Amino acid sequence: MIVIVMGVSGSGKSYMAGKLAEATGWAFAEGDDYHSDANKAKMAAGIPLNDADRGPWLDTLHEVLANWHQTGQSGILTCSALKETYRQHLTADLPEARFVWLDPPRSVLADRMAHRPGHFMPPALLDSQLATLQPPVGAANTLRLDGSEPIEQAIPRILKWLGCEETSLNQSLKRKD
Numbered sequence: 001m002i003v004i005v006m007g008v009s010g011s012g013k014s015y016m017a018g019k020l021a022e023a024t025g026w027a028f029a030e031g032d033d034y035h036s037d038a039n040k041a042k043m044a045a046g047i048p049l050n051d052a053d054r055g056p057w058l059d060t061l062h063e064v065l066a067n068w069h070q071t072g073q074s075g076i077l078t079c080s081a082l083k084e085t086y087r088q089h090l091t092a093d094l095p096e097a098r099f100v101w102l103d104p105p106r107s108v109l110a111d112r113m114a115h116r117p118g119h120f121m122p123p124a125l126l127d128s129q130l131a132t133l134q135p136p137v138g139a140a141n142t143l144r145l146d147g148s149e150p151i152e153q154a155i156p157r158i159l160k161w162l163g164c165e166e167t168s169l170n171q172s173l174k175r176k177d
Contacts, residue, residue: 034057
């Protein structure tokens with residue numbers, strides 16, 4: 001099983017994916033860690049990435065997913081996956097890939113972005129992210145969550161949608177940070 005936790009910056013992808021990885025024991029990869037230094041510098045300067053900037057990054061993320069697939073390993077990746085073409089690129093030849101789309105209200109996104117000092121993605125780029133987002137509405141391989149519900153409610157909902165057993169869920173949620 002491959003799960004991509006997607007959404008604009010500030011949607012809670014990293015936190016949700018980390019908790020999902022704790023609950024499942026699956027591999028976890030933070031998509032932001034794979035951005036080039038040039039991409040990080042561009043975003044930090046308040047310049048939105050374009051398709052050409054994102055192409056090599058998406059190639060690398062697809063390699064991570066393809067490796068999990070080839071080795072029979074389940075994994076969870078965070079990636080904004082803003083456009084349908086990006087989602088297709090990420091999941092090419094990976095039929096088991098699923099998306100969990102975190103879609104909180106703009107006010108929640110802005111508040112979260114304003115309170116995470118040191119992140120290369122400044123709050124000024126939120127509107128650019130929202131304008132670029134092509135919502136995966138109606139996609140059978142996508143579960144949409146508000147992104148602001150308590151983690152204790154979201155994780156069981158995701159696991160049920162994935163058809164997973166809640167083996168280590170209760171213990172991992174008891175270790176909340």
